[in-house]
Amino acid sequence: MPKLITQVGCPYCGSSCDDIEVLVSDDGKKVLEVHNACTIGNNLFHHANDSTRPMLPRKRQPDGSMKEISYDEAVDYTAKTLLAAKKPLIFGFGSTNCEGMSAVGRVAEKAGAVLDNCASICHGPSFLAIFDNGYPSCTLGEVKNRADCVVFWGCNPMHAHPRHTSRYSIFPRGFFTQKGQMQRTIISVDPRVSDTAKLADIHYMLNQGHDYELFDAFRTVLRGHDIPDEVAGIKKEQILQGAEAMKKARFVMIFFGMGCTHTDGRNHNVDIAISLTRDLNTHTKASIMAMRGHYNIAGPGQVWSWQFGFPYCIDLSKGSHAHMNPGETSSVDLAMRDEVDCFVNVGTDAGAHWPIDAVKHVKKHPFITIDPNFCMASEISDLHIPVRIAGVDEGGVVYRMDNVPIQFKAVLKGLTGVPSDEELFDMIYERMCKLTLTEPIWLAALEHRKYPSVVS
Amino acid sequence: MITQRSIEEGAAMEKGKTNPDYFTACSICEMNPEDMKKAGIWKSTNVRVTSECGSVIVKAIEPTQFVPPGLAHIRQGVWANQVVPPRTQSTGVPQYSGFPVTIEPAPNERLKTALELVQGAVGLWKGGN
Numbered sequence: 001m002p003k004l005i006t007q008v009g010c011p012y013c014g015s016s017c018d019d020i021e022v023l024v025s026d027d028g029k030k031v032l033e034v035h036n037a038c039t040i041g042n043n044l045f046h047h048a049n050d051s052t053r054p055m056l057p058r059k060r061q062p063d064g065s066m067k068e069i070s071y072d073e074a075v076d077y078t079a080k081t082l083l084a085a086k087k088p089l090i091f092g093f094g095s096t097n098c099e100g101m102s103a104v105g106r107v108a109e110k111a112g113a114v115l116d117n118c119a120s121i122c123h124g125p126s127f128l129a130i131f132d133n134g135y136p137s138c139t140l141g142e143v144k145n146r147a148d149c150v151v152f153w154g155c156n157p158m159h160a161h162p163r164h165t166s167r168y169s170i171f172p173r174g175f176f177t178q179k180g181q182m183q184r185t186i187i188s189v190d191p192r193v194s195d196t197a198k199l200a201d202i203h204y205m206l207n208q209g210h211d212y213e214l215f216d217a218f219r220t221v222l223r224g225h226d227i228p229d230e231v232a233g234i235k236k237e238q239i240l241q242g243a244e245a246m247k248k249a250r251f252v253m254i255f256f257g258m259g260c261t262h263t264d265g266r267n268h269n270v271d272i273a274i275s276l277t278r279d280l281n282t283h284t285k286a287s288i289m290a291m292r293g294h295y296n297i298a299g300p301g302q303v304w305s306w307q308f309g310f311p312y313c314i315d316l317s318k319g320s321h322a323h324m325n326p327g328e329t330s331s332v333d334l335a336m337r338d339e340v341d342c343f344v345n346v347g348t349d350a351g352a353h354w355p356i357d358a359v360k361h362v363k364k365h366p367f368i369t370i371d372p373n374f375c376m377a378s379e380i381s382d383l384h385i386p387v388r389i390a391g392v393d394e395g396g397v398v399y400r401m402d403n404v405p406i407q408f409k410a411v412l413k414g415l416t417g418v419p420s421d422e423e424l425f426d427m428i429y430e431r432m433c434k435l436t437l438t439e440p441i442w443l444a445a446l447e448h449r450k451y452p453s454v455v456s
Numbered sequence: 457m458i459t460q461r462s463i464e465e466g467a468a469m470e471k472g473k474t475n476p477d478y479f480t481a482c483s484i485c486e487m488n489p490e491d492m493k494k495a496g497i498w499k500s501t502n503v504r505v506t507s508e509c510g511s512v513i514v515k516a517i518e519p520t521q522f523v524p525p526g527l528a529h530i531r532q533g534v535w536a537n538q539v540v541p542p543r544t545q546s547t548g549v550p551q552y553s554g555f556p557v558t559i560e561p562a563p564n565e566r567l568k569t570a571l572e573l574v575q576g577a578v579g580l581w582k583g584g585n
Binding site for chain 2: 013044047064120122128156158160162192193197205208259261263264326327330331333335349351352359360374375379
């Protein structure tokens with residue numbers, strides 16, 4: 001009898017929808033139906049049924065082909081490669097649970113590695129701005145219940161976070177927003193007429209890369225000063241109209257995305273967005289939030305800040321203390337300067353999502369991929385180690401884009417013999433300790449860890 | 457040029473990056489129709505996109521989400537990242553959006569698969585040309 005599992009978390013985008021229902025086969029090994037998810041979440045759960053999913057690590061042979069090896073051999077190779085490297089880079093964690101992120105901290109410290117996550121090529125500049133200027137943010141529940149003016153700046157949730165608008169930001173009826181969309185003023189700032197811009201009451205089709213000027217114009221107007229007739233390709237009257245809409249609102253919510261952090265200005269765009277939020281609070285209530293891309297990409301920021309004091313770009317190669325300086329210790333910069341001599345790609349696909357020049361640089365040295373599925377990175381790796389899919393056949397804690405932790409559950413029984421990220425990293429850590437004749441330091445982790453209960 | 461996410465890319469990616477849907481979703485360049493006319497590009501024909509760090513063959517289409525003249529969009533993914541400059545302005549983030557490119561007609565050039573582009577870049581491609 002198929003079983004309907006309710007209140008399942010979706011391991012795709014930063015919205016981390018936790019109202020998914022999944023119908024699984026009676027043996028608990030196949031996803032039959034997925035309810036409530038967007039098309040991407042639907043595909044993600046069904047992809048777990050793929051009969052070609054790798055069940056054993058694969059190592060590249062001298063002739064370029066890949067050959068299956070045992071987990072013991074793979075763990076041994078990874079431990080030895082990490083120990084032999086002077087400055088390994090461990091990057092990824094877009095699709096991993098917090099338990100795995102915590103476990104990799106021990107491996108990275110032992111290896112003297114640089115530990116970095118996808119924020120490095122995504123919302124990294126937002127972190128820089130938040131360090132400089134603070135983060136007057138709130139939870140998505142508050143957005144749903146209070147926000148009557150929502151600004152989407154450089155983000156397109158209709159494509160990147162498909163259920164964000166219906167769960168939190170445009171359509172839902174909340175405690176103080178009982179008329180839903182009718183009660184909200186939606187402002188979109190995007191150089192394209194994106195599908196989110198089509199939903200907006202006001203769309204600022206600014207000149208690409210001129211976000212800073214437009215933010216500055218809004219601040220100038222809100223402080224009661226005059227602005228030029230046109231700023232960033234937007235007419236003065238339109239800017240005044242938007243500023244007035246924000247001032248009149250009871251609660252303004254600014255969501256910003258890659259349109260701010262991937263383009264010229266980077267952290268300065270986010271910096272002035274935070275300043276704009278602060279200025280708005282002299283007129284009404286206002287809050288701001290980064291549109292984080294992956295379901296648990298806020299996780300490494302939380303876990304590693306607790307472990308090392310920094311959210312990303314953490315250089316542990318000094319051995320005595322953690323050091324963070326994006327531009328110096330960020331993955332793509334390290335790769336381009338050839339400063340790393342081993343690359344471990346975990347739960348992401350650097351092969352597809354890094355600029356190809358940076359991929360060529362890291363490929364000069366041992367390249368290990370830890371990922372449940374075949375991807376571009378796994379196909380250029382020297383070693384590919386499959387793990388269970390966090391959120392599908394492995395549960396765990398994830399942090400939603402508003403830094404709210406959610407316990408995700410496993411809906412499928414994992415593939416036999418395939419470990420979770422946490423179990424794999426614990427195995428690698430133990431192997432590294434054995435090789436260096438040192439005692440593992442588990443602290444509290446030992447009592448909570450599951451390994452080796454699952455993997456024989 | 458900007459390279460950003462689309463739902464077609466996300467949905468196809470979750471089926472697997474060697475899936476034909478991913479190829480269809482990402483090996484395209486959305487251009488303003490006026491720009492296409494000026495450059496002598498017919499819609500749904502192949503073009504060569506060249507940036508400061510490389511070039512890639514993609515299929516030019518009229519935008520699914522309107523782009524103004526002078527701006528083009530390749531969905532994030534393997535094809536886009538062949539031309540994304542790795543310069544980071546000391547923040548760690550490459551220039552995924554807002555970099556200059558030249559787009560020229562290349563109707564007789566062949567679109568490469570994701571695997572061919574990535575494995576080819578690191579000398580592992582064994583599939584021939």
